[in-house]
Amino acid sequence: MIVPMAPKVGPATERELRPHYGYFFICSFHSILRACAAMSSLVASFIAIAIFAGRVANAQPAVSLLIDNGYPSSGTLNIASVLTQVSAKKGQTFHFGSTYDTYDADQSWFDSIFQTFFKHVVSENGCKWDATEPTQGTSDLTECLATQSFATTYGNSFRGHNTFWHSQTPSWLPGSFSASTLVNTIIPQHVQAEIQGMGSSVTSWDVVNEVVGDGVSNGMTALQCVQNKGDWPTVTSDGSGTPLVTDLSFIYQAFKTAYTYAGANTRLAINDYNTGGQDAKTACVIAVLESIQANTSIPYDRLAIGFQSHLTASTGGFYTKSALASTFSTLAALGVNAMITEMDIEVNTDNTANLRYQAAIWGDYLDACLYASNCNEFINWDPRDDLSWRGTSAAATLFDSNGNPKPAAYEVAARLQNYAAGNAEPCATSSGTSVCTITGTGSTTTGSSSSTSSTKSSSSGSGGPTGCASAEWGQCGGMGWTGCTSCASGTTCQEQNAYYSQCLPS
Numbered sequence: 001m002i003v004p005m006a007p008k009v010g011p012a013t014e015r016e017l018r019p020h021y022g023y024f025f026i027c028s029f030h031s032i033l034r035a036c037a038a039m040s041s042l043v044a045s046f047i048a049i050a051i052f053a054g055r056v057a058n059a060q061p062a063v064s065l066l067i068d069n070g071y072p073s074s075g076t077l078n079i080a081s082v083l084t085q086v087s088a089k090k091g092q093t094f095h096f097g098s099t100y101d102t103y104d105a106d107q108s109w110f111d112s113i114f115q116t117f118f119k120h121v122v123s124e125n126g127c128k129w130d131a132t133e134p135t136q137g138t139s140d141l142t143e144c145l146a147t148q149s150f151a152t153t154y155g156n157s158f159r160g161h162n163t164f165w166h167s168q169t170p171s172w173l174p175g176s177f178s179a180s181t182l183v184n185t186i187i188p189q190h191v192q193a194e195i196q197g198m199g200s201s202v203t204s205w206d207v208v209n210e211v212v213g214d215g216v217s218n219g220m221t222a223l224q225c226v227q228n229k230g231d232w233p234t235v236t237s238d239g240s241g242t243p244l245v246t247d248l249s250f251i252y253q254a255f256k257t258a259y260t261y262a263g264a265n266t267r268l269a270i271n272d273y274n275t276g277g278q279d280a281k282t283a284c285v286i287a288v289l290e291s292i293q294a295n296t297s298i299p300y301d302r303l304a305i306g307f308q309s310h311l312t313a314s315t316g317g318f319y320t321k322s323a324l325a326s327t328f329s330t331l332a333a334l335g336v337n338a339m340i341t342e343m344d345i346e347v348n349t350d351n352t353a354n355l356r357y358q359a360a361i362w363g364d365y366l367d368a369c370l371y372a373s374n375c376n377e378f379i380n381w382d383p384r385d386d387l388s389w390r391g392t393s394a395a396a397t398l399f400d401s402n403g404n405p406k407p408a409a410y411e412v413a414a415r416l417q418n419y420a421a422g423n424a425e426p427c428a429t430s431s432g433t434s435v436c437t438i439t440g441t442g443s444t445t446t447g448s449s450s451s452t453s454s455t456k457s458s459s460s461g462s463g464g465p466t467g468c469a470s471a472e473w474g475q476c477g478g479m480g481w482t483g484c485t486s487c488a489s490g491t492t493c494q495e496q497n498a499y500y501s502q503c504l505p506s
């Protein structure tokens with residue numbers, strides 16, 4: 001059986017097959033290189049997400065939301081004008097959107113939702129290498145341009161994903177090319193054709209996608225971080241251990257070319273999953289970014305890190321807002337943009353408690369971006385549940401399979417309104433009500449100018465930051481401790497000695 005990888009049929013087919021992990025047995029001889037490589041990557045992504053999600057398996061806490069406090073939790077949503085107000089407040093355009101490809105089903109729903117809710121477009125598959133250079137040396141931007149044209153029709157902005165990825169490569173790649181041909185010919189030709197062809201209005205490009213490994217550790221060099229990935233081209237082809245490239249010149253070359261041909265305001269991003277906090281993989285992504293800057297001389301204020309944010313609604317399945325804020329502020333100090341590029345949140349069962357928890361996490365991520373000076377792109381990966389790469393039952397998007405808004409969509413609208421109204425940043429709702437309870441009355445009508453007075457309360461101890469909670473077994477106090485002094489739901493902060501207090505089960 002041939003597994004179609006061409007974008008017009010590939011995504012749907014993969015979505016159907018993905019949960020069964022049966023890819024390796026159905027790869028035909030004809031498609032084996034391309035299809036198996038891409039599917040192995042998907043499985044790898046899944047495993048990585050499972051690891052990330054599996055750090056802790058607590059039940060979801062009860063959460064307090066803005067939609068409990070005067071913001072709409074039902075009815076028609078139209079946030080177009082609120083997004084304009086958010087941009088005015090931020091002093092820079094805030095790009096909030098989702099994925100689209102012209103072959104997606106239910107065009108009329110897309111026409112509507114990209115006028116009223118999502119105002120920024122990313123092609124889910126149409127700008128990837130297999131779609132844009134199916135024959136070596138022949139650029140084909142048909143689908144990528146069609147997606148951009150869809151964005152333009154509704155006055156929406158467009159971001160590019162992606163110019164280099166080891167997955168969804170055309171059939172002629174990896175191929176029998178030397179490292180020199182790859183770095184000096186293949187990559188610059190492809191990146192130039194795509195970036196030049198899509199024009200200067202593209203807000204940002206994922207110049208390289210998912211180049212950092214999942215088994216990295218603190219202190220690794222940028223090269224070690226990328227070699228740890230174990231995918232082409234640091235191996236001859238996915239699955240083969242023989243190195244093709246032995247340095248990062250393929251990444252530098254992609255960025256140099258992108259910088260030469262992109263618009264003057266287009267940000268150039270390194271994009272990856274399971275990143276955002278103070279962990280080894282995020283440190284690696286920053287190390288690679290610094291290495292790119294040092295080796296290309298691209299100014300930091302043209303660079304960005306894309307945090308994909310494929311999350312799970314369970315404790316440990318996402319980063320805390322304070323962890324994100326800390327990372328974003330590290331990047332802000334460099335002048336680098338932070339972007340949420342592929343947000344989705346899997347829930348086990350789409351019952352009310354889980355959907356409220358999902359809304360709380362979505363709200364926290366959005367607040368982390370809104371209240372950061374250097375975050376102005378927020379992409380939700382797949383606009384509704386039945387179109388999600390994570391499968392319909394994961395209920396991982398903002399809209400259900402009928403296209404109706406879920407609690408998370410209303411909460412997102414509320415967070416945007418809250419920000420646009422100039423209100424203080426809400427506390428970290430995903431910590432649960434034992435840590436973060438939103439109070440106050442919001443009075444607003446979706447789509448019109450908002451006026452609200454949401455306030456926050458937190459059970460944080462004195463001295464530490466508010467609105468955050470340390471996880472079970474995490475530190476919550478002690479001499480010199482400046483982190484969260486509250487603990488996750490079900491745990492309490494207990495002093496072990498003068499230097500160390502820990503969140504232990506209550």
Ligand code: 9MR
Nearest residue numbers: 010011014038042045124125167168389
């Ligand atoms: O959502 C995309 C799906 O339709 C494709 O089949 C899949 C192929 O690998 O890629 C999905 O998008 C990925 C994105 O391009 C990069 N980050 C991970 C996303 C989910 O797998």
